[in-house]
Amino acid sequence: MSLHVVPVEGIGEVTVGTDLARLVTEHAELLEGDVVVVTSKIVSKALGLTSRSDRDTVVDQGTDRVVARRGPTRIVRTWSGLTLAAAGVDASNVEVGTVLSLPDDPDDEARAIRHGIAASTGLQVGVVISDTAGRAWRVGQTDIAIGCAGLSPFESFAGREDVHGNALAVTAPAVADEVASAAELASGKLGGLPVVVVRGLPAHLLLQDDGPGAAALVRAEDDDLFGLGSRDAVVAALGGSDGRGFPTDPQATLALVVDLARPNALPVVVAGEVVEITARRDRPDEVLEAGALRQRVESLALAHRLHTTVRVTLA
Template sequence: MSALHLNAPSGIGEITDGTDLAELALDHCELVSGDVLAITSKVVSKAEGRRGTGPREVSLAAETDRIVARRGPTQIVRNRLGLTMAAAGIDASNVAAGEHLLLPLDPDGTARRIRARIFTATGANVAVVITDTAGRAWRTGQTDIAIGAAGLLVQEEFAGREDAYGNPLAVTAPAVADELAGAAELASGKLGGRPFVVIRGRADLVLPAGEDGTGAGILNRPDGEDLFGLGARAAVLAALVGRDAVAFGAPAPVDDLVLALTELGGGSVETLSEQVRWTPAEGRMPSAAALAALGHAYAWQGVVDAAEGGTVLFRPLVP
């Protein structure tokens, strides 16, 4: 029987610029080898002086790599860390009026430094996770995720194994760093002033001393590999104006293009080497603008065959 124990000490006090988080954690947390120390990104940002005092919009623009979706004043963006978050993760809670906090510059690096400090001071081989709150597509509410990690196996790989019924597991890969971050948030709470959580019971996920591992950054799906790289409205606009191609990814598989063409204009589709020849049903030839938008989204360029006015030739766009 396994058990997970979480302890979130109180009495930490206010974090200011230059606060030594490793020393603070050692003063308040009882750590032994195999523990995972979760630290909220808010205190990391405060300790590292990541405070903004001007207009929040200016900070948002500086932290944004690209806009994913926009609804009224709400912006979901992919930020400079590769995280897709509302307002780039900028937080205006638990700070003085007129201030806001930006995410840490290098959460994985911060986790590595704190882990090393703890090992040097105590000899305890612990993993460190930097956590932050994020929303989820298709789900209301928020939960904490790992935005930085050191000394932790952040993702387990079950592909190639079999379940109890003998069924092969193909893509099962639990993001255990995020699961630990969510568990830590249950112990710390949002308003309790408990930024440190000691998680005990998953020593199997803690890497040997001196091995920091991949960090949490690998949990960010690369641009172009995410099936939802743009919001619904943003995707339509991006296709129409021919921008944000990276969010659509590499040229779509031929079968995906064929399905899209069949839905768009019916007719017949012939797949050739590096080329797709499409003859829409009578009267269903799309406009040049529609062809351009489809080609941009699927990364296949469609050109009307001059010799055969009712036929369009598609070739994959070179990245």
């Protein structure tokens, strides 16, 4: 297999109301089965998502919840489920004093572009809307798919065997993300080339319908092991948050939570959702430890997404 990744020349400046499907077909020589990668920036410009409001205000509007915060830097989960710095709000390549927000539904915008191309050319192509994102474990950024249509967002290899006969269980290449990254390599960040055509993808990755979109690549909150930054998780647990950002764990029990809380010599009984701690009334050290233990159990239970009532009994 060989891929051809070709930036589209002549796109120019996109303004409010620009028909992106028409813009693509006027400048790109498309073939059946091509994938058109469009940056989120020009999608947002066409939608009129430029704002002169304070940047922090715009970030607040795009934030579902904060994942991690360090000084002025905020990593947030957006209303569409993406985890991005500053909710993806961008101040580059726009008029000074303005910022640009991401589309509310990037998959819907990808579908609209795909349908527009099909209507004018009769061609079935895939469409990816790309944006730049950091990686929690690595320095630097890469482009990812925040919207897609007509393309499998990922390919599951579960149930297949590798060349040594080992069964694969969880391998699932994020096809749409890889396409977005390839497009960014070809276009570059500074070349003013917001549309790229990717040609040569295997036919089974191209869909006749729109498909599930890039939303299928967003990990559910309950399964996200990195839903909070390290310091932010401590703050959330001690602050009595609503539990969002902490993953569920089917193996977690209140007995495990109590063990993690290190009860030392204090008697602790777990009955259903109730944890009862007993301390001797005439032992101030035990009374103090019982209060501290109660706080640890409550915080650890919240971090494990377990409901509990913790009681302290003075004997």
